[in-house]
Each structure stands twice: as C-alpha cells, then as structure tokens.
Amino acid sequence: MAWRETRAGWRHVLTVLVCVALGVAALVSVGSLSADLSRTLAREAKTLLGGDVEVRSLRAPPPAVVEAVERLHAEGSALTHTRELVGMARSLGGASLLVEVKAVDAAYPLYGVVEIAPPGRLAELLAEGGAVVEESLLARLGLQPGDRFMLGEAALVVRGVLRREPDRPASLVSLGPRVLVSQTSIDGSGLIAFGSRVRQRWLLRLPPSIAPSEARARLAAAIDDPSIRVAAFDEAQPGLKRFLDQLGIYLGLVGLVSLLVGGVGVAASVATFMRRRRPTIAVLKCLGADTRTLLATYVVQTELIGLAGSVVGALLGVAVLPLLVAVTRDLVPFAIEGRVDPGTILRGIAMGGAITLLCALWPLLRVRDVRPAEVLRQDVTPVARARRSAPWLMALPIAGGLAALAIWQARSWTVGVIFVGAALAALLILAALGRGIVMLARALPRRGALAWRQGVGGLMRPGGQVAGVIVALGVGVMLLEAVALLEASLNAQLDHERRREAPSFFFIDVQPDQRDRFEAVVRDTTGVTPRLTPVVRARLAAVGREPVTRALVDRRRAERKGDEPFFLIREYVLTTASVLPDGNRVIAGRWWTDAEARGRVLVSLEEDMAKSLRLGVGDQIAFEVQGVRVEAEVASIRHVVWQSFNTNFFAILSPGTLDGAPTTWVATARVPAALEPRLQDAVVRTFPNVTAVPVRDVLERVGGLLAQMAFAIRGIAGFSIGAGLVVMIAALTATRAQRLYESVILRTLGATRGVVARAFAVEYACLGVVAGVGGSGLASLLAWIVLRFLLETPWQLAPLTLATGVALTIVLSVAVGFLTTWRLLGYKPLPVLRRE
Amino acid sequence: MGPGMIHVRDVVMRLTSGGRTVTVLDSVSLDVARGECVAVTGPSGSGKSTLLGLVAGLDTPTSGAVVVDGVDLGTLDEDALARFRRDRIGFVFQSYHLIPTLTAVENVAVPLELAGVADARARAAHLLAELGLGARGHHYPVQLSGGEQQRVALARAVAREPGLLLADEPTGNLDSATGASIIELLLALNRERGSTLVLVTHDAALAARADRQIALRDGRVIAATDLSATLPLS
DSSP states (O other), X not given: OHHHHHHHOHHHHHXXXXXXXXXXXXXXXXXXXXXXXXXXXXXXHHHHHTSSEEEEESSOOOHHHHHHHHHHHHTTOEEEEEEEEEEEEEETTSOEEEEEEEEEOTTOOSSSOOEEESOOOHHHHHTXXXXXXXXXXXXXXXOOTTXXXXXXXXXXXXEEEEEEOTTOOOOSSOSSOEEEEEHHHHHHHTOSOTTOOOEEEEEEEOOTTSOHHHHHHHHHHHOOOTTSEEEEGGGOOHHHHHHHHHHHHHHHHHHHHHHHHHHHHHHHHHHHHHHHHHHHHHHHHHTTOOHHHHHHHHHHXXXXXXXXXXXXXXXXXXXXHHHHHHHHGGGSSSOOOOOOOHHHHHHHHHHHHHHHXXXXXXXXXXXXXXXXXXXXXXXXXXXXXXOSSOHHHHHHHHHHHHHHHHHHHHTSHHHHHHHHHHHHHHHHHHHHHHHHHHHHHHHSOSOSOHHHHHHHHHTTOTTOOHHHHHHXXXXXXXXXXXXXXXXXXXXXXXXXTTOTTSOSEEEEEEOGGGHHHHHHHHHHHHSOOOXXXXXXXXXXXXXXXXXXXXXXXXXXXXXXXXXXXXXXHSEEEEEEOSSOOTTEEEEEEOOOOHHHHHHSOEEEEEHHXXXXXXXXXXXXXXXXXXXXXXXXXXXXXXXXXXXGOSOOOSEEEOTTTTTTSOOEEEEEEOOOGGGHHHHHHHHHHHOTTOEEEEHHHHHHHHHHHHHHHHHHHHHHHHHHHHHXXXXXXXXXXXXXXXXXXXXXXXXXXXOOHHHHHHHHHHHHHHHHHHHHHHHHHHHHHHHHHIIIIISOOOOOOXXXXXXHHHHHHHHHHHHHHHHHHGGGGGSOHHHHHHHO | OOSEEEEEEEEXXXXXXXXXXXXXXXXXXXXXXXXXXXXXXXXXXXXXXXHHHHHTTSSOOSEEEEEETTEEGGGOXXXXXXXXXXXXXXXXXXXXXXXXXXXXXXXXXXXXXXTTOTTHHHHHHHHHHHTTOGGGTTSOGGGSOHHHHHHHHHHHHHTTOOSEEEEESTTTTSOHHHHHHHHHXXXXXXXXXXXXXXXXXXXXXXXXXXXXXEEEETTEEEEEEEOTTTSOOO
C-alpha cells in the first residue's frame, strides 16, 4: 500500500527527497573532509612532527637537554637539530622582506621529503652559503635561482625553490616566505643575538627497540624545565588538531542547519500530502483499514523516501567534496586527499533518516483525525474533536530527537545544547513572523490596486505554508548574512588604513647599543619618532608558592583534558611601566603609585593569564629572567584590548624591577603608507639583526585567511539556501491548482497576464521581504553574539550588507516564484474552469 | 432584432482525454442577433458549455471561426481576448467562480477596476444593493449561501454593462426556488440593459422563455427553434 500511495504523489516524493538530500549532502561533504583531515593528521603525524619524538625550546639549551638527547642518539636514534626564527632578507638592490628562517643540519629531514625545484640533495644545496627559498620570496625581492641576497649579515645564494616542507609548523598565518639554510649560515648571519626568539627543535627517529612513549618519558624525566616541550608524534600539533576539530564541528553544524531546513520542507510536504490524501484515507477507513495500519503505511512510505533522499544526498556530498577540498586546501599544512569516508556516509544517511521521521511524524499523525463519514460530505468542516493526546506530548520526543542529533553532530553537550537553543529560537521567531504576515494580510485595509490586493490576499491562501517558507528561506538568509556580517566586522578590525592608532611596523630585537641610532634612522627616513619599549624574555618560575615543574604542567594538562596549560610553559616578554598603558583597563586591584612601586616588586597581570594561573590580587608569582629569579606580588589584573595593536603585555612589572636585566627594545612606528618600504629597507640595511614586522602585510594575510574560511562556510550554508528554495517551490506547487484557478478567473473577467503576473510578484516579494528582514535581523543578532562573547571584537552595524541581503532575498524569492509558476499564465481559462 | 452579435462558422473542437481524442463540437455554425435571448440546450456532454466558452474566448477552436460583436476572436492574443471580455462580455458560471480571497463587493468590483473605473467599489456596492445583498458586501464567498454567491456572480457579470451576457447552467447548483429567483434576476437585468443573452441550460421550462432555442447533441446543432413568435418572454 505504501508503494501505491507513493505513485499518487510524485511531487511530494521529489520534494521530500530533495529536501533531505541537500542536508545530507552538506553533512557528508563536511564530515568526509573532517575525517580526512583527522586521518591525515594521524597518519602524517611523524612527518608533521619531523620525528618520533621532539624536544622544543625557545631558549638556549641547558646541558640536561643536550645530554638526554645525546643519550638516545647514542642508543641508535637518528637525530637532527633545527633552529627557526624570523628575520629580514634583503636583495642586493636594497629591497627587504620579513622571512621565516629555518636552519637545518645534514640529517634533516628524518621523515618525509623536502621537495625542491630543481630536485637536489638538501645538504648539498645548503652547503657553502646556499639557501632554498619559497617562490614568493623570489617574486617579492625580484630574484632568480642563482642570485645572491643578504640574510642578516650573511650573503647567501638561492640554490633552489622550496615546493614542500614536510614539517612546516602548523601556523595558519605565516609571517613571511620560508628560507632554508645550514646551521653554519645562520650562525654567520648575526640574526641569533642576545634576546632573539629562536625556536630550537631536536628531533629523534627511534630504533625499534625504543618506544616513543618510553623515549618521551625518559626525556621528560631528564629535563626538569617544563617550558622545554617534550612530545611524542601522537601528541604533536595539539593546536592544529584543535583547530581542525573545531572547524569540522562548526562546519558540521552549518550542515546540520541545512538538514533542519530540509526537515521543515519535509514537514510541509507531508502536511500537504496528507491533506490531499484525506478523501482516500476516509475511504480506506470505510473499507476497514485501522488507524495503526494507515499510520504505519505512511510512516514507512515517508521513511523510505527519506532514506532514498539520504542516499542521493550522500552521493551529492561525495561529488561536492573535491570543491570543499579545493577551498580549504590552504588552511592546512598538508595535502588533503579528499577521500570518501564510509563512516561519515553511514552517519549522514542515518541522520537524514532520523530527520525525516522526526519532521514527518507530526503531520502524519493527522491520519488519526480523519473520519470515515468524510466520504459523504467533504465541504463541511467537521466540528473539532478532542485530540487523543495533547499535541505537546508528541512534540517533546520529536524535539528531544532533534536535540540529540544536534548534540551528536556537535560532539559536545555545551555546543549542542547552545545550537539547539539558538536553532529553536530562530525557528520560532521566523515562524511567528510567518504567522504575523498572514494576520497582517487579513487585518490590512482593503485598499490599493487589484494586483496588490490579490497578491497580499494570496498570502492567506489555505495550504500556502507561508510560515514554512519564511522559516526555510529565513534560516538560509540568516546563515549567509551572519557570515557576511562577521567577515565585515572582522575585516574592519583588519583594515589598517582605518585603524589610525595601529602602527605600521613592529621592530623587534633592537639591541641596547642600537637604540639611539635606530631612533635617528626612523626619524631621518620618515620624520616620525618611534615608540620604544624595553623588554626582557623570561619564563614562569613559580605560581603562588608552587614552583613550575613538569609535574605541575602535567597535572594542569590532565585537568584541562589534554589542552596545553599555555600560560605555565610559554615564554614571557616582560616590561616595566609607571603608568597604565593605553588600551589597558584595571579590573581588579589598582595600579601602583610611584611610592608603592619603590617599596616592593609588584606585577600587573592580564585577565586571561590570571584566570588560567588561578591568581588574584595579593598572590605571589615568580619569573626567571636569564637565570635570575624575580618574585612579585600581584597588584592588579588588567583587561587588555589586544586589537588595539599597541605593544601589549601579559605581565607588567613595577618600575625599577628590571634595572640591570639584559634588555632589548621593541619599537613601533606609524608612517605614511608610501614611506613604509623605504623605512623597512633603511632599518634592515642599517641593522641586519632587527626584524621588521609589517603590520599591514600581516593583517592582509589574516584577512585572506578569513576570506577563505568565510567562503568555505558560505559554501556549506548554500545548502541551506538551496533547501529553503526547495521548500518555497514545494509550497508554491502545493497551491498551484488554487493559484491557477484564481488567475483563470481574473483573466476570464478581463485581467491581462500582466495583471496576474503583478499579483504573483506582490505575493512572492512579500515572502521575500519577511524572510529577508527576519533572516537579516537574526543574522545581526547571531553576529553580535559571536563577536561579543566568542571573539571579543566590536560589533559594527553594516546597513549596506543587511540591505543587500534583504534585496537579494526578495529578488531570489520573486525569481524562484516565477520560475515555478509562470506556466500558469499560459493556460487557457476554459479547461480549468470546466475542471472546477 | 439588430445586426448579428455572434457568428459561429464551422467550428470544430477536439480534446484529448485519457489518451483518446474526443470531438466535442463537430462543425457547428450558428448566429445570434443583437438583443436576442437564446437558450442552448442538449444532454450532458453535447458540447453546450464548450460552445459558450469559445464564444467568450476562453479557449480556441480546433478549426472554424468565432466572430463576436464584429471581432474575429481568432485574431486576438490572450491579453487582447482578456480585454475584449473585460469590455464586452459578462459570464455567469454554474459554480459561481468567485475569487475566494476577495469579499463580495471586491469580487463585483474586479471588472470595474480592471477597466480603470474610478469609483469601482461604490458602484459594486450599489449593484449588490440592487440585488438585495447590500448588507453582505464585506463577506467572503465561503460565508455566503449558494444563491447569494450566484447573485454576487450575476452582479459581477453585469457590472460593466456588457453587450453580451453568457450564462452556463446558472441554476445548476441551486435548489429550484433559489434558481427561479436567479433566472428572474438574470432575465430582468438583460431586459433593462438590452444586452444579448445566451443561456446554456438543460431546463426545458427555462429554455422555453428564450426567444430562440438551439439544441445540440453529440457536438452538432440538431435544431434551432424560434420561440419569439409563440412564447412571450415575460
């Protein structure tokens, strides 16, 4: 019976199928990509790390490190030592460029292959002042392979173009092109001076007799300093893993929204189908079919269609996967294969089936309300009977099922519950708007041209599913506009030109004896006086009275479920200040007076640091500055506006604390854009050891990354819009007969096709306006919440973006409406009237 | 009687139904003079309603010509046909065919608004009052009885004072008493305005009140009886 019923309603079948397919396609494509990324990360872990075990330090290695590593080397492990830092490359013509330098030895790499053009042995290419560089460096400095360039004080020759570096640090935004050099070359460059920030890595490939976990344990036991990171390959790249996991979860939630919109379409289509089948159901009941049999028939039918749609969606998701891979390729430091993941496909199909059942159940239950007596009279509305069970009791398991799906997709109770709450709020608001427009149409005075009144009257058409269309379209608009608004707000933050207070450059590693001359060079080149801040590098020695040991770090890591206790192990850049710096606000305690600062050693901590270290005003903290212990009392906790681009610090000590400490200087300068290249070249030429970080460039790179991520999210959100349009088409198709009838009557009475078309346009535009305004309003709210609470970034009203969203929704609504119904204008009136 | 209002020449109408071709009208020719009242009779399926629809330009014949008020309908496109109906033809249907989302007065006002008449609504309300529905103008069709709906349809059909009034089984869905009152109204309106009336009916008594009867069977005219000399209209 289920199959026979299906034959009678092919449009209904198609609608349900497409609605489910779009949502499942989104989930499968995102899920497959996420699974591929996780799989590749796990498989390539050793290559990404560069070894089985890594020891990483930002400081000169204490003897314990070298001894522990050498011991393992002696037991048969292969060993390589790398040093990474940022520096300035300079062409012989004077053009300069910030680069990321990596000095390697002959054993590098232990895993993977460094791909170079033309191919060659890396150690040979780097010998005697050779360098292998990324293509972009050649382009930026106007060099060719074989040309010379300066790296700090070292003159190097470009011997090859770097195509792929197997263990490139997983940093989404690089500060500059990569330059590979030998350890000898970097020693001769003068870039590694006092205070330079050099990341040293010792990488080991272990013999079969030593397990990575054993090697890690031995190294950790031997190296007490917790700021020196020891990691085995399977726990490497936690930041990247976390980023990829988050990306997968959030893209997956966007995909789930598509499926929920599809669910709205399923519910609407099933409701229409059941309305049309009402006479048939009445006849079947007369013939002896009981409600349970009928309900089971329609549930089976709908579920089969939903599963078919899920399979189609899975195939579509697989087909779309290469596109998604192409868009996200640059976000990850390894090659994505784009392999199909069977588990993801099965999960997508299961979710499609579940959504179908959950969203179809409510309208299918109307089977219970059909009376056999309706075969005798259909034109009289039956008196409402008491329902067998309160409707909300049925709604609860349905809502619970949807919530469970969301939590499953989000892989987190918190995120899942927030998602369900937000989705429910959005659906309810849009549904209320949908009902509101129908009520408004009824209440509006009957004035205006015939086409206007007929169009507005069309919103009241029975079975028009106005609320469903507005929910479906509105959700898609909300997602797309939210991405656009977030992008606009974040780009406003990154727009260097508009940020009058942001410096043009950060200059790092200005040595004490270079300070005065540096100031003069900047002033002579640009007329601007740079702002110089003294800094020292330090590490955390004690929190409260507890020394920072590896045991403490491991304990805190376990408490944070594997997340790195960043503030315990990171390197700090400390400074002193007598006045509260711009962009900082004291939120606990108070800023010191000169007298207080003279009396004792005080420190002001940034709020996240204080929270992470569980420190409050009055607590003790100790730093180790080049072997000297500095103990301080927490005098205040600050909120820092990091987006201000001032030279901001996690910890600021009271004046005088660092007198006599080994200091370097960080300088900032804001100069006219036209003078930026000249300033950079002048500084780099005069001070080869100083690193110039051009803020504009970095902001542009971040902006580029943002655009890519927004594009990927928009692509997934596009499935939502697609599902919304399918719902709209289904709703228009459901009322097709009535629409045709009304248009034919009007034409019989003398209305031209233009008048009828205008009436249609009014109706579709009304739907578009409500969906557009509702979706845009919700998008603004969503963007505000994300910016305010997640990203802590100012929200900016973007009226043009909002207006564009509304306008495009109207255009889309009218266009799709006409594409679906324009044929009605060509029907001859008589055959239609005779059918009626 | 004046010069011809309707000229139908060798009209053939074939339709496809369930994969079969059905000849609904088979070389039908007839004339109706201006001001004449003609009843088209015949059994169910004889092609009466189809013939009326072709005269109104609601469909196009397979072959043959239909000339109404001097205009060959075959030379007009859809929009021109719509404008022609707006200005010159009033149609009353068996199923009323009122627009469900408009009130009674709005339904009557539609042809007036389409013609750009300034006080369309007021004129529509006046017409409804003439037909005894002055208090029901703001009701929707679903709130009116069958008789009331047909009176609204009648008011709509005569709102523009068309030269030609076509009525297809106007009492088919009404009880006999209501139907009779509708017919009286229809004939009275037609008399007052002097328009041509073509009435499709299978009611012999009603047909006898016309000036002339045209009988159809199986898509052909089998008889045309002039009743004007034998039976007065009132």
